[in-house]
Amino acid sequence: MLEGLPPNDAAHVMRVHASKAEAGRISDMISETFDPAEVAVTNFELSEDEWVVEAFTGAAFDSEFLKQIVTAAAGAELAATMQFEDVVQKDWVATSLEGLKPVRVGPFMVHGSHDREQVPPSVIGIEIEAALAFGTGHHGTTQGCLAAIADAARLGRPARILDVGTGTGVLAIAAARHFHTYVMATDIDPVAVHTARANAVANRAGPLLNLLCTAGADAGAIREGGPYNLILANILLPPLKRMARSLGDLLAPDGTIVLSGLLVKQVPAALAAYRTQGFVLVRRRHIDGWATLTLKRRHERPLP
Structure with missing residues (x-):
């Protein structure tokens, strides 16, 4: 379950756009800093070198502390672009899947319902439906x-x-x-x-x-x-x-x-x-x- 489960009362999100390498460093530092039961983090690809990092929590973020983490991972200029929002209960996976492509690993293809038709007959398709989990x-x-x-x-x-x-x-x-x-x-x-x-x-x-x-x-x-x-x-x-x-x-x-x-x-x-x-x-x-x-x-x- 490494990819994270948001807190059951998740109501706040931090979002920042970065390169793939920067997104990986930011996600790593956030996951190492916070208890995964309190803060969940994920990153996903928007284009070839534009990724989005999102962190979810129930209690409001300490924005200055989080800015320090992102600055250490990717620099002050990128940290200045961080966005903080209050969110209502939503389907986290459904939101993520909108920008995600199917993943093929050996005989498996993990995909969203919107990519169901892309699964070849010889492949084991694993469809992850929208739910409150990553x-x-x-x-x-x-x-x-x-x-x-x-x-x-x-x-x-x-x-x-x-x-x-x-x-x-x-x-x-x-x-x-x-x-x-x-x-x-x-x-x-x-x-x-x-x-x-x-x-x-x-x-x-x-x-x-x-x-x-x-x-x-x-x-x-x-x-x-x-x-x-x-x-x-x-x-x-x-x-x-x-x-x-x-x-x-x-x-x-x-x-x-x-x-x-x-x-x-x-x-x-x-x-x-x-x-x-x-x-x-x-x-x-x-x-x-x-x-x-x-x-x-x-x-x-x-x-x-």
Whole structure:
């Protein structure tokens, strides 16, 4: 759910136009500064080198503090163009999708309802309907995880799959449809679980997803559903580190863990936590400054 869930009472937005590189730096600094439960940030492309960064919150922003963050990321001149607005409850994904193109990753294409006709017959189309959540597949972490799911297919069909921090459910839906198997999908936010359930039904994967609103990976229902052959965790570094032992205990001996939601500079810290649990890195992807890591037990060979 890295791409963010706006606070349930989101009423304020900051918006700034920037280049792709500037938008990435601004988004990174905002996401690292604020609690993601209080401030959600996203960026999306308007044209070849014009991107928009939007940050949402329930309480009013401290505009001067936010200006300092944007100045540090992209300079004072760009920070002076920031816009602050009060907003009414709106469909965040619907707004974002208006300017977003379908994203193709391996056998998957993530798209909005307005691009439904662009999905080729041979591709697994994943349609993210308008809902109060982000998760449209345009973020580097989502793309990295989708690619890792395609990698896993070359090693066989995982019998049991766990998606921790499912957000809009895009990864769980992709795995369920690609492998035609059941997926346990969890999220700490009830809005995310509701959104993921609706998206699963819309994408003909409803019967294959078991959605659970819970924090961490220690819930009884999660343990009962294991051990898992494939675990997906696209969240943030702190919870990934906290859950290293729990996820390791849930993984089948020959299973694969995919970690994302990591800035490139955070990779060493994530790897250190999982190496202590007996894991080794078998594949690493960098997309737009974000890293996706594929890990297996120490005795397993790296992916070809």
